[in-house]
Amino acid sequence: MALSFVRIDDRVIHGQLVTRWAKELPCDGIVAIDDEVAADPLLASVMKGAIQDIPVWLFTVAQAIEKLPKVIASRKHYFVIGKSPVTLRQLAEAGIDLHNRYQRINVGPMSARAGSITIGPNQSVTAAERDAFDFLAACGYAIEFRLVPDAGCFSWQDAQKKVKPSA
Amino acid sequence: MLTVIVATHGPLAKALLTSARMIWGDLPRTHCVTLEEHGGITAFQQTLADVLTEAVCHSSGVLVLCDLLSGTPCNLACRFAMTPGHPAPVAVVAGVNLPMLLMSAELLEEPDVHQVARHLIAQARDTITGFRPAAPHPEIF
Numbered sequence: 001m002a003l004s005f006v007r008i009d010d011r012v013i014h015g016q017l018v019t020r021w022a023k024e025l026p027c028d029g030i031v032a033i034d035d036e037v038a039a040d041p042l043l044a045s046v047m048k049g050a051i052q053d054i055p056v057w058l059f060t061v062a063q064a065i066e067k068l069p070k071v072i073a074s075r076k077h078y079f080v081i082g083k084s085p086v087t088l089r090q091l092a093e094a095g096i097d098l099h100n101r102y103q104r105i106n107v108g109p110m111s112a113r114a115g116s117i118t119i120g121p122n123q124s125v126t127a128a129e130r131d132a133f134d135f136l137a138a139c140g141y142a143i144e145f146r147l148v149p150d151a152g153c154f155s156w157q158d159a160q161k162k163v164k165p166s167a
Numbered sequence: 168m169l170t171v172i173v174a175t176h177g178p179l180a181k182a183l184l185t186s187a188r189m190i191w192g193d194l195p196r197t198h199c200v201t202l203e204e205h206g207g208i209t210a211f212q213q214t215l216a217d218v219l220t221e222a223v224c225h226s227s228g229v230l231v232l233c234d235l236l237s238g239t240p241c242n243l244a245c246r247f248a249m250t251p252g253h254p255a256p257v258a259v260v261a262g263v264n265l266p267m268l269l270m271s272a273e274l275l276e277e278p279d280v281h282q283v284a285r286h287l288i289a290q291a292r293d294t295i296t297g298f299r300p301a302a303p304h305p306e307i308f
Binding site for chain 1: 190
Protein backbone atom coordinates (compact mmCIF):
# COMPACT_ATOMS: atom_id res chain seq x y z
CA MET A 1 0.00 0.00 0.00
CA ALA A 2 1.85 3.07 -1.24
CA LEU A 3 -0.64 5.74 -0.24
CA SER A 4 0.09 6.81 3.30
CA PHE A 5 -2.50 9.61 3.48
CA VAL A 6 -5.46 10.82 1.41
CA ARG A 7 -6.79 14.32 2.09
CA ILE A 8 -9.31 16.79 0.76
CA ASP A 9 -8.11 20.40 1.02
CA ASP A 10 -9.50 23.27 -1.04
CA ARG A 11 -6.15 25.09 -0.77
CA VAL A 12 -4.62 21.98 -2.43
CA ILE A 13 -1.08 22.57 -1.15
CA HIS A 14 -1.19 24.44 2.12
CA GLY A 15 2.44 24.72 3.32
CA GLN A 16 2.53 24.45 7.08
CA LEU A 17 -0.54 22.19 7.30
CA VAL A 18 0.81 19.63 4.85
CA THR A 19 4.22 19.59 6.47
CA ARG A 20 2.49 19.03 9.83
CA TRP A 21 0.82 15.88 8.44
CA ALA A 22 4.13 14.83 6.87
CA LYS A 23 5.64 14.72 10.37
CA GLU A 24 2.91 12.30 11.39
CA LEU A 25 2.91 9.89 8.46
CA PRO A 26 5.58 8.72 6.03
CA CYS A 27 5.69 11.02 3.00
CA ASP A 28 8.10 10.57 0.10
CA GLY A 29 6.07 12.86 -2.13
CA ILE A 30 2.71 14.56 -2.58
CA VAL A 31 0.36 14.00 -5.49
CA ALA A 32 -2.03 16.95 -5.63
CA ILE A 33 -5.02 16.77 -7.92
CA ASP A 34 -7.05 19.66 -9.29
CA ASP A 35 -7.94 20.48 -12.89
CA GLU A 36 -7.76 24.22 -12.33
CA VAL A 37 -4.39 24.33 -10.59
CA ALA A 38 -2.83 21.75 -12.91
CA ALA A 39 -3.90 23.86 -15.89
CA ASP A 40 -2.29 27.00 -14.46
CA PRO A 41 1.50 26.51 -14.71
CA LEU A 42 2.28 29.66 -12.73
CA LEU A 43 0.02 28.77 -9.81
CA ALA A 44 1.29 25.17 -9.98
CA SER A 45 4.86 26.45 -9.71
CA VAL A 46 3.97 28.65 -6.73
CA MET A 47 2.34 25.70 -4.94
CA LYS A 48 5.27 23.38 -5.63
CA GLY A 49 7.64 26.06 -4.30
CA ALA A 50 5.71 26.22 -1.03
CA ILE A 51 7.17 22.86 0.01
CA GLN A 52 10.90 22.72 -0.58
CA ASP A 53 11.90 19.37 0.86
CA ILE A 54 9.13 17.07 -0.43
CA PRO A 55 8.55 16.49 -4.16
CA VAL A 56 5.10 17.60 -5.31
CA TRP A 57 3.25 16.50 -8.46
CA LEU A 58 0.22 18.42 -9.61
CA PHE A 59 -2.14 16.48 -11.85
CA THR A 60 -5.47 16.99 -13.53
CA VAL A 61 -8.08 14.38 -12.65
CA ALA A 62 -7.49 12.67 -16.02
CA GLN A 63 -3.71 12.58 -15.44
CA ALA A 64 -4.25 11.29 -11.92
CA ILE A 65 -6.43 8.44 -13.15
CA GLU A 66 -3.66 7.46 -15.54
CA LYS A 67 -0.76 7.86 -13.10
CA LEU A 68 -2.11 6.90 -9.65
CA PRO A 69 -1.96 3.13 -10.29
CA LYS A 70 1.82 3.52 -10.74
CA VAL A 71 2.02 5.67 -7.60
CA ILE A 72 0.07 3.05 -5.64
CA ALA A 73 2.26 0.24 -6.99
CA SER A 74 5.39 2.04 -5.81
CA ARG A 75 7.28 0.99 -2.69
CA LYS A 76 7.46 4.54 -1.43
CA HIS A 77 4.81 6.37 0.58
CA TYR A 78 2.80 9.12 -1.01
CA PHE A 79 0.19 11.64 0.07
CA VAL A 80 -2.76 12.24 -2.26
CA ILE A 81 -4.52 15.58 -1.89
CA GLY A 82 -7.68 16.33 -3.85
CA LYS A 83 -9.23 19.78 -4.03
CA SER A 84 -12.72 18.52 -3.21
CA PRO A 85 -14.64 15.33 -2.47
CA VAL A 86 -15.85 15.55 -6.07
CA THR A 87 -12.22 15.12 -7.19
CA LEU A 88 -11.86 11.96 -5.11
CA ARG A 89 -15.23 10.68 -6.26
CA GLN A 90 -14.05 10.95 -9.88
CA LEU A 91 -10.95 8.92 -8.96
CA ALA A 92 -12.98 6.27 -7.14
CA GLU A 93 -15.43 6.01 -10.03
CA ALA A 94 -12.49 5.42 -12.36
CA GLY A 95 -11.44 2.49 -10.18
CA ILE A 96 -8.62 4.14 -8.20
CA ASP A 97 -8.18 2.50 -4.80
CA LEU A 98 -7.92 5.27 -2.19
CA HIS A 99 -7.22 3.00 0.76
CA ASN A 100 -4.23 4.26 2.64
CA ARG A 101 -2.09 3.69 5.67
CA TYR A 102 -4.01 6.32 7.68
CA GLN A 103 -7.13 4.18 7.00
CA ARG A 104 -9.39 7.19 6.44
CA ILE A 105 -10.00 10.00 4.02
CA ASN A 106 -9.03 13.12 5.89
CA VAL A 107 -10.77 16.43 5.20
CA GLY A 108 -9.08 19.78 5.84
CA PRO A 109 -10.33 23.26 4.99
CA MET A 110 -13.34 23.68 2.69
CA SER A 111 -14.21 27.36 2.47
CA ALA A 112 -17.71 28.74 2.69
CA ARG A 113 -19.17 29.47 -0.77
CA ALA A 114 -22.56 30.44 -2.15
CA GLY A 115 -24.97 27.61 -1.36
CA SER A 116 -22.64 25.81 1.04
CA ILE A 117 -23.58 24.66 4.53
CA THR A 118 -21.08 25.05 7.35
CA ILE A 119 -20.43 21.78 9.19
CA GLY A 120 -17.33 22.73 11.21
CA PRO A 121 -14.64 25.35 11.68
CA ASN A 122 -13.57 26.45 8.19
CA GLN A 123 -15.45 23.47 6.75
CA SER A 124 -18.45 23.96 4.45
CA VAL A 125 -20.03 21.68 1.86
CA THR A 126 -22.14 22.25 -1.26
CA ALA A 127 -24.85 19.87 -2.50
CA ALA A 128 -22.48 18.29 -5.06
CA GLU A 129 -19.89 17.78 -2.33
CA ARG A 130 -22.47 16.19 -0.04
CA ASP A 131 -23.32 13.71 -2.80
CA ALA A 132 -19.62 13.01 -3.30
CA PHE A 133 -19.10 12.35 0.42
CA ASP A 134 -22.13 10.06 0.42
CA PHE A 135 -20.66 8.21 -2.56
CA LEU A 136 -17.24 7.82 -0.90
CA ALA A 137 -18.86 6.68 2.35
CA ALA A 138 -20.95 4.14 0.41
CA CYS A 139 -17.69 2.85 -1.13
CA GLY A 140 -16.66 1.99 2.44
CA TYR A 141 -14.19 4.82 3.09
CA ALA A 142 -14.13 6.28 6.59
CA ILE A 143 -14.19 10.07 6.31
CA GLU A 144 -12.89 12.33 9.07
CA PHE A 145 -12.87 16.13 9.24
CA ARG A 146 -9.66 17.16 10.97
CA LEU A 147 -7.45 20.12 10.10
CA VAL A 148 -4.25 18.98 11.84
CA PRO A 149 -3.27 15.72 13.60
CA ASP A 150 -3.77 16.93 17.18
CA ALA A 151 -7.05 18.73 16.49
CA GLY A 152 -10.52 17.51 17.36
CA CYS A 153 -12.40 15.71 14.61
CA PHE A 154 -15.81 14.55 13.47
CA SER A 155 -16.92 12.03 10.88
CA TRP A 156 -19.07 12.41 7.78
CA GLN A 157 -21.80 10.56 9.71
CA ASP A 158 -21.63 13.30 12.38
CA ALA A 159 -21.68 16.01 9.71
CA GLN A 160 -24.67 14.49 7.94
CA LYS A 161 -26.79 15.29 10.97
CA LYS A 162 -25.96 18.97 10.38
CA VAL A 163 -26.59 18.99 6.63
CA LYS A 164 -29.77 16.92 6.81
CA PRO A 165 -31.43 17.91 10.07
CA SER A 166 -34.17 15.47 10.99
CA ALA A 167 -37.55 17.14 10.71
CA MET B 168 1.63 20.39 29.48
CA LEU B 169 2.87 23.83 28.51
CA THR B 170 0.72 26.94 28.29
CA VAL B 171 1.24 29.58 25.59
CA ILE B 172 0.50 33.26 26.18
CA VAL B 173 0.69 35.77 23.34
CA ALA B 174 1.32 39.29 24.65
CA THR B 175 1.36 42.33 22.36
CA HIS B 176 0.83 46.04 21.91
CA GLY B 177 -2.77 46.57 20.84
CA PRO B 178 -5.05 43.96 19.25
CA LEU B 179 -2.30 41.95 17.50
CA ALA B 180 -2.29 39.05 19.98
CA LYS B 181 -6.05 38.58 19.77
CA ALA B 182 -5.98 38.83 15.98
CA LEU B 183 -3.07 36.36 15.73
CA LEU B 184 -5.11 33.85 17.72
CA THR B 185 -8.18 34.43 15.54
CA SER B 186 -6.12 33.97 12.36
CA ALA B 187 -4.32 30.93 13.74
CA ARG B 188 -7.61 29.25 14.66
CA MET B 189 -8.92 29.86 11.15
CA ILE B 190 -6.02 27.84 9.75
CA TRP B 191 -5.32 25.33 12.51
CA GLY B 192 -8.64 24.92 14.29
CA ASP B 193 -8.76 25.15 18.06
CA LEU B 194 -5.52 26.08 19.84
CA PRO B 195 -5.78 24.57 23.32
CA ARG B 196 -3.87 26.08 26.26
CA THR B 197 -3.20 29.26 24.29
CA HIS B 198 -4.21 32.70 25.61
CA CYS B 199 -3.65 36.31 24.71
CA VAL B 200 -3.06 39.49 26.67
CA THR B 201 -3.12 42.87 24.94
CA LEU B 202 -1.76 46.23 26.06
CA GLU B 203 -4.61 48.60 25.18
CA GLU B 204 -4.16 52.28 24.48
CA HIS B 205 -6.98 53.20 26.85
CA GLY B 206 -6.35 50.66 29.60
CA GLY B 207 -2.71 51.69 30.01
CA ILE B 208 0.31 49.89 31.37
CA THR B 209 -1.01 49.41 34.92
CA ALA B 210 -4.09 47.50 33.78
CA PHE B 211 -1.99 45.45 31.37
CA GLN B 212 0.55 44.62 34.05
CA GLN B 213 -2.20 43.36 36.33
CA THR B 214 -3.88 41.26 33.63
CA LEU B 215 -0.58 39.79 32.49
CA ALA B 216 0.40 38.96 36.09
CA ASP B 217 -2.98 37.28 36.66
CA VAL B 218 -2.81 35.22 33.46
CA LEU B 219 0.82 34.24 34.09
CA THR B 220 0.17 33.31 37.73
CA GLU B 221 -2.76 31.14 36.70
CA ALA B 222 -0.63 29.56 33.95
CA VAL B 223 2.40 28.69 36.11
CA CYS B 224 0.10 27.00 38.63
CA HIS B 225 -1.50 24.77 36.00
CA SER B 226 1.36 23.97 33.58
CA SER B 227 4.74 22.28 33.44
CA GLY B 228 6.04 25.47 31.78
CA VAL B 229 4.78 28.71 30.29
CA LEU B 230 5.84 30.12 26.95
CA VAL B 231 5.22 33.82 26.43
CA LEU B 232 5.31 34.96 22.80
CA CYS B 233 5.77 38.75 22.64
CA ASP B 234 5.60 41.06 19.66
CA LEU B 235 8.63 43.25 20.25
CA LEU B 236 11.91 42.83 22.09
CA SER B 237 12.12 45.40 24.91
CA GLY B 238 8.54 46.54 24.38
CA THR B 239 6.33 46.75 27.48
CA PRO B 240 4.64 43.31 27.05
CA CYS B 241 8.04 41.70 26.62
CA ASN B 242 9.67 43.61 29.49
CA LEU B 243 6.90 42.74 31.91
CA ALA B 244 6.85 39.10 30.82
CA CYS B 245 10.63 38.90 31.28
CA ARG B 246 10.38 40.53 34.70
CA PHE B 247 7.81 37.90 35.73
CA ALA B 248 9.92 35.10 34.22
CA MET B 249 12.99 36.19 36.20
CA THR B 250 11.16 36.47 39.51
CA PRO B 251 12.14 33.40 41.54
CA GLY B 252 9.70 31.01 43.18
CA HIS B 253 7.22 30.17 40.41
CA PRO B 254 5.99 26.55 40.45
CA ALA B 255 6.84 26.23 36.70
CA PRO B 256 9.49 27.85 34.47
CA VAL B 257 8.57 30.73 32.13
CA ALA B 258 10.32 31.30 28.78
CA VAL B 259 9.88 34.54 26.83
CA VAL B 260 10.31 34.85 23.05
CA ALA B 261 10.11 38.13 21.12
CA GLY B 262 9.07 38.55 17.49
CA VAL B 263 5.95 36.37 17.43
CA ASN B 264 4.45 35.73 14.00
CA LEU B 265 1.72 33.49 12.65
CA PRO B 266 3.94 30.51 11.67
CA MET B 267 5.56 30.61 15.13
CA LEU B 268 2.19 30.58 16.87
CA LEU B 269 1.01 27.62 14.74
CA MET B 270 4.23 25.74 15.51
CA SER B 271 3.82 26.30 19.24
CA ALA B 272 0.62 24.21 19.11
CA GLU B 273 2.69 21.14 18.28
CA LEU B 274 5.06 21.55 21.22
CA LEU B 275 2.72 21.68 24.22
CA GLU B 276 3.70 18.22 25.41
CA GLU B 277 7.44 18.87 25.39
CA PRO B 278 9.02 18.73 28.85
CA ASP B 279 11.41 21.70 28.74
CA VAL B 280 9.91 25.11 27.97
CA HIS B 281 13.30 26.75 27.45
CA GLN B 282 14.25 24.13 24.89
CA VAL B 283 10.88 24.65 23.21
CA ALA B 284 11.62 28.39 23.02
CA ARG B 285 14.97 27.77 21.31
CA HIS B 286 13.44 25.26 18.92
CA LEU B 287 10.58 27.59 18.07
CA ILE B 288 12.91 30.51 17.32
CA ALA B 289 14.99 28.35 14.98
CA GLN B 290 11.91 26.97 13.19
CA ALA B 291 10.14 30.32 12.91
CA ARG B 292 13.28 31.92 11.47
CA ASP B 293 13.07 29.47 8.57
CA THR B 294 9.53 30.60 7.78
CA ILE B 295 10.70 34.13 7.01
CA THR B 296 11.79 33.56 3.46
CA GLY B 297 11.48 34.74 -0.11
CA PHE B 298 9.68 32.58 -2.62
CA ARG B 299 11.85 30.11 -4.54
CA PRO B 300 10.47 27.85 -7.25
CA ALA B 301 10.82 24.19 -6.30
CA ALA B 302 13.87 22.41 -7.65
CA PRO B 303 12.81 20.27 -10.62
CA HIS B 304 12.32 16.63 -9.62
CA PRO B 305 12.28 13.64 -11.91
CA GLU B 306 8.95 12.80 -13.53
CA ILE B 307 8.89 9.28 -12.12
CA PHE B 308 5.20 8.72 -12.76
